[in-house]
Amino acid sequence: MTAAAPRINQDLLRPLLETSWRFYALVLCLGALVAVGVGAWFYQVYYGFGVTGIRWPIYWAFYITNFVFWIGISHAGTLISAILRLVNAGWRRPVTRCAEAITVFALMIGALFPMIHLGRPWLFFWLIPYPSERQIWPNPRSPLVWDFFAIATYLTGSLLFLLLPMIPDFALVRDKTTGWRKKTYGMLALGWQGTPKQWHRLESAMQIMAIAIIPVAVSVHTIVSFDFSMAPVPGWHSTIFGPYFVAGAIFSGIAALIIAMAALRRFLHLEEYLHPVHFQNLGKLLLLMSLLWAYFVFNDRLMIWYGNEPAEMAVFWVTQRGSFAPLHWAMIVCNFVIPLLFLTHKRVRTITGCVIASVAVCIGMWLERFLIVVPALGHKYLPYSWGSYSPQPVEILVTISTVAAMILLYVLFAKFVPIISIWELKVGEQSRLPTPEAMREHPLWQANP
Amino acid sequence: MKGLYALYSDPSEAQRAVNHLRSNGVAQRDIAIASSEPIEEFEFGQRDKATWLYYIASGGGVLGLCAGTWLALMTQTAWPLPTGGMPVVAWWPNLIIMFELTMLGGILATVFALFITARLPSRGAALYDPEVADGKILVGVKNPKGDAIPALTQALRVDVHTQVKLL
Numbered sequence: 001m002t003a004a005a006p007r008i009n010q011d012l013l014r015p016l017l018e019t020s021w022r023f024y025a026l027v028l029c030l031g032a033l034v035a036v037g038v039g040a041w042f043y044q045v046y047y048g049f050g051v052t053g054i055r056w057p058i059y060w061a062f063y064i065t066n067f068v069f070w071i072g073i074s075h076a077g078t079l080i081s082a083i084l085r086l087v088n089a090g091w092r093r094p095v096t097r098c099a100e101a102i103t104v105f106a107l108m109i110g111a112l113f114p115m116i117h118l119g120r121p122w123l124f125f126w127l128i129p130y131p132s133e134r135q136i137w138p139n140p141r142s143p144l145v146w147d148f149f150a151i152a153t154y155l156t157g158s159l160l161f162l163l164l165p166m167i168p169d170f171a172l173v174r175d176k177t178t179g180w181r182k183k184t185y186g187m188l189a190l191g192w193q194g195t196p197k198q199w200h201r202l203e204s205a206m207q208i209m210a211i212a213i214i215p216v217a218v219s220v221h222t223i224v225s226f227d228f229s230m231a232p233v234p235g236w237h238s239t240i241f242g243p244y245f246v247a248g249a250i251f252s253g254i255a256a257l258i259i260a261m262a263a264l265r266r267f268l269h270l271e272e273y274l275h276p277v278h279f280q281n282l283g284k285l286l287l288l289m290s291l292l293w294a295y296f297v298f299n300d301r302l303m304i305w306y307g308n309e310p311a312e313m314a315v316f317w318v319t320q321r322g323s324f325a326p327l328h329w330a331m332i333v334c335n336f337v338i339p340l341l342f343l344t345h346k347r348v349r350t351i352t353g354c355v356i357a358s359v360a361v362c363i364g365m366w367l368e369r370f371l372i373v374v375p376a377l378g379h380k381y382l383p384y385s386w387g388s389y390s391p392q393p394v395e396i397l398v399t400i401s402t403v404a405a406m407i408l409l410y411v412l413f414a415k416f417v418p419i420i421s422i423w424e425l426k427v428g429e430q431s432r433l434p435t436p437e438a439m440r441e442h443p444l445w446q447a448n449p
Numbered sequence: 450m451k452g453l454y455a456l457y458s459d460p461s462e463a464q465r466a467v468n469h470l471r472s473n474g475v476a477q478r479d480i481a482i483a484s485s486e487p488i489e490e491f492e493f494g495q496r497d498k499a500t501w502l503y504y505i506a507s508g509g510g511v512l513g514l515c516a517g518t519w520l521a522l523m524t525q526t527a528w529p530l531p532t533g534g535m536p537v538v539a540w541w542p543n544l545i546i547m548f549e550l551t552m553l554g555g556i557l558a559t560v561f562a563l564f565i566t567a568r569l570p571s572r573g574a575a576l577y578d579p580e581v582a583d584g585k586i587l588v589g590v591k592n593p594k595g596d597a598i599p600a601l602t603q604a605l606r607v608d609v610h611t612q613v614k615l616l
Binding site: 005006009129131135136137138139140141142145146149150152153156157160164167168171172175176190191192193194195196197198199200201202203204205208209212213215216219223423426427 | 481482483484485486487488493494495496497498500502503506520521523524525527528530532533535539542543545546548549550552553555556557559560562563564566567568569570571572575576577579581582583584
């Protein structure tokens with residue numbers, strides 16, 4: 001057993017037991033932003049979609065961009081965590097829970113957008129597979145019904161994947177606290193004792209779930225890409241959209257994870273647990289995904305340009321040198337140039353470098369989603385059906401408030417749950433396997449270099 | 450529940466205590482062990498490793514597949530409506546629903562099986578000590594017979610510092 005156990009407990013339970021005024025101030029600010037967004041949405045529901053910039057021929061704009069973006073961000077956690085679990089990467093231990101929480105919250109927010117996008121959101125349940133009074137069921141040939149099944153499966157799986165390894169940590173909080181905390185965490189711990197049988201079952205279950213969740217994660221963003229590629233819209237009807245979307249989702253997901261980890265490290269003082277080597281490794285992954293993303297973009301654009309089909313070329317040119325060109329080239333800079341500058345060389349692949357690259361990637365990936373959705377809808381086949389789009393305040397407010405909602409959920413989660421899996425960290429200390437060179441530079445229990 | 454137990458900082462001490470208990474004739478099922486992390490390197494941590502969880506998960510997946518197939522077929526044939534030139538029962542899109550429900554079935558079966566086989570939630574009395582949270586390993590005997598307690602206490606006391614507790 002690790003002699004460091006009491007210290008690990010103390011360090012990682014500190015955020016749960018001590019609360020500063022900064023926490024309340026942050027929650028208040030974020031809560032206010034969320035309230036503004038909810039108010040804007042009610043305004044939209046009351047006055048109708050005329051208050052947004054969504055009108056013929058562009059019926060999908062900010063909201064569907066946000067939907068695709070958040071579903072993409074959700075790929076950070078469960079997928080990365082599951083892959084690292086299966087390959088038994090030792091450095092994953094402090095990272096997995098931070099990542100899995102992003103998945104759950106991003107999915108919850110992403111899944112809200114199809115509802116926000118409905119003129120009559122109270123009829124959302126029509127998407128759920130149950131028969132109407134005329135015995136009509138939702139059509140399983142519609143990509144929107146596939147979305148429901150994919151997102152519901154991924155959300156259920158991710159939530160369970162996050163919750164199961166939390167049970168031993170809830171038991172630990174139960175044993176280390178008193179009063180209402182002891183009662184609450186005692187209930188959440190479900191009577192966990194830590195017998196060998198319970199540990200084996202938990203580890204087997206996590207192994208099975210890791211195997212199951214990887215294809216589900218891939219399927220989710222593939223199905224989100226089908227929302228576009230199943231339609232004969234210029235620029236959308238592409239066979240590579242599935243892997244292109246999955247690569248983009250993992251790309252933005254890793255970026256979100258790096259930002260979250262850097263924030264946790266700084267504000268919860270987790271420097272002893274989230275090491276530069278974790279950022280180095282995630283930075284390398286981010287660089288790899290940047291190159292993969294660039295490869296897919298090149299593929300997509302080359303096919304359109306070489307095919308020279310007039311309707312597709314209209315979309316192509318409007319993004320390359322037309323009204324959307326500034327956004328397009330900003331996307332290239334954010335997703336390719338900045339990651340290349342900050343992540344290629346070890347000297348600049350510092351925590352700050354990784355965070356700068358990650359912020360750029362999040363912005364770039366949002367722009368990419370926007371550029372997939374809007375220019376194509378605004379330039380369909382015949383010029384009489386062309387149109388433009390400019391976002392209105394209500395859409396901007398809702399978008400900003402969902403970012404605030406994501407941060408708020410994450411802050412509250414870090415306040416009430418150990419954000420690093422305590423028992424997994426102890427296992428990492430106990431195993432004492434031959435340490436790889438990269439880890440030896442930053443030993444886990446010594447002062448941060 | 451009555452119980453006799455000791456707490457150990459070192460897993461090798463815990464292993465010795467388990468060995469002593471066994472040599473005193475305590476049945477495997479009566480030896481309680483609890484730790485704040487899985488301990489794979491010692492024999493006592495390998496107890497109850499055999500599991501049906503993988504088969505149960507596969508069974509859940511098969512059930513999910515059946516449910517997905519049924520749902521897709523039933524909804525398409527309940528109101529046969531040709532859409533976009535596709536046949537009424539369109540297998541390509543049906544595969545998506547079938548796949549998602551297969552995975553959902555596997556995941557849910559895994560979780561249910563975990564809860565049942567690990568006996569969670571458990572509200573009954575258990576041999577446990579909050580010091581386990583600090584990295585100690587609990588080894589003990591559930592419901593020891595009165596006349597066996599001195600011998601069991603001796604078995605649990607692997608060195609002079611070991612404190613044996615009686616519940």
